[in-house]
Amino acid sequence: MMLIDEAARKRGIEPEFVVIGSSGPCDYPPETDRFKCEHIEFTEKTLLKSPLKLFNTIRSCDAIFDIGEGDSFSDIYGSKRLVKLLLSKGMALSTKVPLILSPQTIGPFKSDWGNKISAAMMKKSTKVFARDHRSFAVLEEMEVPDREEVIDLAFHLPFKKHTEVRNSEKLAVGLNISALLHHGGYEGNANQFGLTVDYVALTERLIQVLDERGHEIHLVPHVIPEGFPEEDDYLLAQKLVEQRPHLKLAPRFRGPIEAKSYISGLDFFVGARMHATIGAFSAGVPVVPLAYSRKFTGLYESLKYGHVVDLKVETTESALEKILSKLDGREQLQTEVDASGSIIRRKLSAYSSALEELMDSLANGQQPIGQQKAKG
Template structure:
């Protein structure tokens, strides 16, 4: 008798986010699930619940269905609850780092609502590798503790998140890594022998504008826009003949709020610094990774832009504005992260320059750390396979 496809629902993922890092998580999750399906010989039907948006999904395929979700669907018994009940498994990735109360109560309450509807439906819930915490409020800590206790699997993407989950009472945490290490991409364009050294700078539009409020709520200890301009000037005048590429990773479409838009920030810098190369307005996370894979050295303040470099073998200097950077890269033994919340611009500049001069050694470090990350992700994939084999 032919077995029906396994029905898997992805929540707090996105198939079309302007933030290509969030999209990278979804595309990578799908890649892992497809591997599991092939390994156990089962077809999959993957439903992605995504917030309503006019943008066409870039995570696609014959096994993918995207359902728009809004407040009405979340509240209706015939909406998300019915979808969860029809599913064999629900996987929640928390947009990577949203399982915390530092981003405001509204976002977290929507997240808890989806989690508890899933628990109520009786369908197993898996917390995919993500940042856990911090939780600073009594109500959020209590709800987080209870939900994690009810989850079939809880996976973290770094050591700090593992410790946070254990402190909340979940002992059997799978410490994996960021699923975006598995993001598929195409081979970069062939290089011309003797061509320029291609240096990529991922410019964060969010940090260029001083954060969401413009009041430096990330607590940077240096002037980020000045540092970016200083780095462009340095590499453009480098005797190695560097070609500076300005690379966006959050690309906000016209007509929307542009405070987070990397592309407009990169465009302004390209106009101010003739000779720089403005990377395209990428249509998908995989397209961005393919471009980044063709560079010789990379730095950036968007963590998933750095992961794209790291997982494609490009020497990278992550420029952290939150603990998630050090949590992820540090857990893999990769120690090249600079911290924009504790270090001076001069100290960061010096480390980046030293990193560029030692990029061959950093490439070797990247290879070793990536192997460790992929091995840790294997534990998460094995847990999914165990669950789906039993369905």
């Protein structure tokens, strides 16, 4: 929203936003009075009860920016979620309103039907932005014409450094423990993501070793939906603090800006929620992302940051050893985090330029962007 707003205002347009998606407050951007924002829920229930309202809302827009929940344009989370994502795109395309897929992970698609329908919809979209080189390779393979590789938009998120969150005499290590992985995925203890590590054992051992080293441990929940305990990092962190009362528990953040500001005050960060690790990385904190899908490796390879620990390759013990080794070598990680700034700025600038071009097209009543040559 912030990037779209900035691009529109550069072209003399004052945008109004309609947020169509999962329920939640529209209070994430700073200066919220500047953002005229309406929220329309897009769920199975609303699709059954009021599909015409959803359709008319989509049709009333000048453009649809579909971010696909960042990583949900895939079938690794199950066919139900992919069908919902495809349905929303199909509704947008049927209205003839320009559909732009904002920077996101594309794929993987394990099913043949998911791959074919997804490719067909992207080919009909006005523009498709990938947030990493592996997703862009999928677009190339699918021969999606209007494609471009940029970066995850969370790198643009502002923050205020919070050094008061920690004891300056100790090394402050932030741990983002994913409730989703802790519970085995959406299907319970089924190891839905095919991990080769015991994630619960890994987190317990990591906390134990950090304790033995005398570090200050901050548990930093990052996905905190109310009413979904299997996804709620905060509820899990509370249980861990009950077992070890000396652990520091970050607050239940009201939005990602608060989360990033808190993380910015730490010395080191380990996380299994990708946007928690992006918050650390883009706030200048050396970080070890714990990957359960290729969205992690794709993004960080694009930044030339080779410190992702792959939970689908390592053993529990080797994953722990790698994390601790990177903690010991955190100065090198810090150097690489700092060096990536130019890549991030270039990729964000490319997206902003594309948005400005889109705004020009909308203002002139032209077909936005059009059949451009793909940019990598």
